[in-house]
Amino acid sequence: MATLMDAAELHRRLEAGERTVILDVRWVLGRTDGRDQYLAGHLPGAVFVDLPNELADHARPELGRHPMPSREKFQEVARRWGINNGDTIVAYDDSGSMAAARVWWMLRNAGIGSVHLLDGGLAAWRAEGHRVEAGEVRPAVGDVTLGDGHLPTITQKEAGAWHSRGILLDARAGERYRGEIEPVDPRAGHIPGAVSAPTTENVSSDGFFLPPEQLRARFAQLGVGESADVAVYCGSGVTAAHQIVALELAGYRAALYPGSFSQWSNTAGNPVVVGSEPFEAGPGNGPSGTTAAAGSSVRA
Secondary structure, eight states: OOSEEOHHHHHHHHHHTOOEEEEEOOOOTTOOOHHHHHHHOBSTTOEEOOHHHHSSOOOBTTTBSSOOOOHHHHHHHHHHTTOOTTOEEEEEOSSTTTTHHHHHHHHHHTTOOSEEEETTHHHHHHHTTOOOBOSOOOOOOOOOOOOOOOSOBOOHHHHHHGGGTSEEEEOSOHHHHTTSOOSSSSSOSBOTTOEEOOGGGGBOTTSOBOOHHHHHHHHHHTTOOTTOOEEEEOSSSSHHHHHHHHHHHHTOOEEEOTTHHHHHTTSTTOOEEOSSSSSOSSTTEETTEEOOOTTOSEEO
């Protein structure tokens, strides 16, 4: 099943009356106006998805800022969106699919095969001259049955040792990876052994995913090979899902670390590396160990 759907195909489906559930996932870190933007104008029939409250449980330091909800809670929410068994689902946002990828991953993980991202998002829809509508859509409650565990994940412990078996990609902005800034989490830097791979480099300036061959070349430069075990994290497990989409488009299957850096940095004793390299240079740091030497930039 294709991961992306373009605006022309989605418009064709709607004009033909083909059953399609459209999810509007407008959310950006540090902003709370996603619902207001949705109410002002959204794709016809689109249902608003409240990412912090519907695609996550309450934040807990030991689990991270956006812990995955239980299967039961997510199923209840998905039914409120009007999803029935067998439906085709298309999710979009207005930020290069950075937020919409979260619901794509969660529905795929729940066993839903026909779930897509609208490539280019709301901007692509508008650029083709298709209409939008205002106000809230409240669909009839659906009957979808969700599973769990259909996509690979890794634990906090596995994330700390992933460098010994494969490639761990950090999907956050480069300045957060390097520890130059940290707007939300308690410590700045990255998990030892992780490679910087900002999600913004997966898309063009107008929010479309790069072609598969370009994505494949990008990931090859980061060390991802045919036989590599790949895992991804970000700040709280949201944009890491975007990286997993890009990897799938490039032909790779990757695991998600759901707790991501918000869990890692809140756990006492977990080392954090500052700088542009996966490991801090110096005694005791590197693939064979992560104990900070005096004067190094590994923060425990």
